[in-house]
Amino acid sequence: MTSKIKELRKIVPVPMNEALQLLQANDGDVEKCVYLFKAKSIKEICEQTGCDEQTAAEYYEAEKFDINRAVSNIKEAIFDKNYQPIPGVTKEGIGNILQWLRVVEAEDFGISLDYQLLDKALETLSLISSLHDIAAKVKAAKQAKELIFQGYTDADSLEDFVRRHRELDDDQDFIEANQVIGLRFTVIKEELLRHVRNLN
Structure with missing residues (x-):
């Protein structure tokens, strides 16, 4: 199980306890654990930003599975897209x-x-x-x-x-x-x- 935890954590930044729980719940299937962890993270990104799953997945992948950076960059993109100039601000x-x-x-x-x-x-x-x-x-x-x-x-x-x-x-x-x-x-x-x- 130790090698599988290492393998899983090499692919995605899953916390140690969660990695162990995922592997135990999914018969040590690393691929399935990666899929479930990514799905959970993408759902969390959607909840925090209000974006769709595809956008969340793209940013999540681009930021090498760093959820905080993905959320931050999506929020920046949303801000830019909806930007309304403020009169007097130059x-x-x-x-x-x-x-x-x-x-x-x-x-x-x-x-x-x-x-x-x-x-x-x-x-x-x-x-x-x-x-x-x-x-x-x-x-x-x-x-x-x-x-x-x-x-x-x-x-x-x-x-x-x-x-x-x-x-x-x-x-x-x-x-x-x-x-x-x-x-x-x-x-x-x-x-x-x-x-x-x-x-x-």
């Missing part, structure tokens, strides 16, 4: 957001609030319904920083600089925005790239 506007995200990545969220084109970036971000709440949180954090640093110049003391930064770190709007950007950074980027891909 490649240039999304470019501003992506540039701002690079500042977040290279520096930190606090520094990114000084990004020169942040207002324009947030304007575009707020037009995308799935990212509207994030835009609102970042805008609130930016306003909090502007208020805390109002009147501050480089000539002011280091103590004042540190005090204002501590105040910003403790600000609720700043904390919330910083957390949401940290948690959803990849999701935001992926969503923006979907739009870029579909805009002419």
